[in-house]
Amino acid sequence: MSHETVVRWGIVGAGRIAQRFAQSLAFVPGAELGALWSRRAEATEAFAREYGGAVCVPCASLDALLDSDIDAVYIATLQDSHAQYAHAALRAGRHVLCEKPATINAAQLDDVLRAARDARRLFMEAMKPPFYPLYRKLRAQLAADPIGEVGLVRAGCSIANAPADHPAFSFEHAGGALLDIGIYELFLAVDWLGAPLDVQTLGRLGPTGVDTFASLNCRHERGIAQLFCGLDLHGKGDAFIAASHGHVTIHENWWNPVRATVRYVDGRVVELDAPFEGGGLNYETAHFCELIRAGQLESPVMPHATSRHMIAMADAAREALGLRFAGE
Ligand SMILES: NC(=O)c1ccc[n+]([C@@H]2O[C@H](COP(=O)([O-])OP(=O)(O)OC[C@H]3O[C@@H](n4cnc5c(N)ncnc54)[C@H](OP(=O)(O)O)[C@@H]3O)[C@@H](O)[C@H]2O)c1
Incomplete structure (x- = not known):
């Protein structure tokens, strides 16, 4: 340096x-x-x-x-x-x-x-997301007071108000809901459940040729993920993580997280708040x-393997939808 x-x-x-x-x-x-x-x-x-x-x-x-x-x-x-x-x-x-x-x-x-x-x-x-104060606080909370084995991640976001000239609609620029917003959901699933083993996808392509809605059911090393992403519906952007002894809701918009609720199976509820500064x-x-x-040549928080698993899921989902970009 x-x-x-x-x-x-x-x-x-x-x-x-x-x-x-x-x-x-x-x-x-x-x-x-x-x-x-x-x-x-x-x-x-x-x-x-x-x-x-x-x-x-x-x-x-x-x-x-x-x-x-x-x-x-x-x-x-x-x-x-x-x-x-x-x-x-x-x-x-x-x-x-x-x-x-x-x-x-x-x-x-x-x-x-x-x-x-x-x-x-x-x-x-x-x-x-994994670098935001809330996400780190949540990890610390679950390390100190565990919810058990995580087995389900449910997360989604669909945006209905992007302007027609937004790059997310651009086929030429490899847009689409999956790569624009779904990539966050893919991250969440991999971060909590490990490598993907099977990805099942339903969805649709819009008039510009990119995916405007996708719903994924995925089997991972450590559980199941139910994910959705879209550009043509107004859908909520929270995330739900369920485990053997409790569950977590990261409130919308979970990829800019500031608030989470942890509910333990014994009835305890822990509210976590952590604002972020500087744009995030x-x-x-x-x-x-x-x-x-x-x-260091690789981040332990966002390692290369996580990026690989995420994009492999996106590839599988696009294949199911019949979406190939130029040169693929
Ligand atoms: N992490 C986040 O929170 C977050 C949020 C939004 C977007 N993103 C990601 O950030 C990236 C940019 O998004 P944005 O919202 O900033 O888009 P944007 O406002 O449209 O800006 C895109 C920029 O890239 C330039 N560009 C596009 N294609 C290029 C090419 N082939 N060669 C050189 N320059 C090129 C554009 O130049 P011209 O003006 O000359 O076209 C413009 O400066 C996307 O990949 C998106 O997924 C991340």
Whole structure:
């Protein structure tokens, strides 16, 4: 790393999530935005002015960004280009935090993970929920006062008010409910139940060719997951985790969690509250910076295997729905 303690970030992309990430950096100790590139020079300059802070260099090309004085790259483009930019950043010797879904399919992910291993650089999919204070508080609560063996995860979210030009509807950009919002539910199932063994899917494709609703019943190493995701219904975004001696509800929107209720089989009820600050992306970013400082190549909280299991589930679900993206 080029700096003793400060991790300098470069961002690829200048859209909504890139803005949120840049704002979140103010809440991450020992991190700063060093450079930014997006394919529209105007957008790059405007972003640098508004969110760049003191030292951010707006770059005219991806190569200029990768050659600049940065340690890590945050990939904030749409998912059809995540793999391409991850490879470029890893080749340039940068650590990579990549927005979800890390890639659009398992084959792409395997290539990226191989590249990360070969380059000996840290790679993590930016899956924010496990880093939120509430999620950590819940894990701590269940470690101190267990609910027994978890055997069921039920979670879902369907959004009915996304504008028609939202990238989630874009076939070209590998959108769809599964990869846009369902990826969070897939994470939850894998995080609590382990590797998927069987994925059964019902759903539908919308007029743009992407999945607008999917309902999954999945068998995992340690239990069953019932998941749904959609872009054409107004559906609740809470999560339910059932175990032999109790159950947990993470209240909506569970992927930006602030409140959970734990109910024990003996009648006790524990309410957990934990607000988050800084837009929420700061927690995963702080974790990533710590891993760089510690010389780690993989996160123990969001390991490569979890990303692999998630995208394998998405691949299986898309296959059942007959949804293939360009080049697949
Ligand atoms: N973690 C979270 O909470 C969260 C929330 C929302 C989204 N996301 C994820 O973040 C990613 C970006 O979403 P968003 O909402 O920020 O989208 P957005 O507002 O549409 O921004 C997308 C950005 O990516 C750029 N881009 C798209 N395709 C590109 C390509 N092939 N090469 C170079 N630049 C490209 C766009 O540039 P142009 O302006 O030139 O098109 C724009 O700067 C998605 O993968 C999404 O799943 C994560």
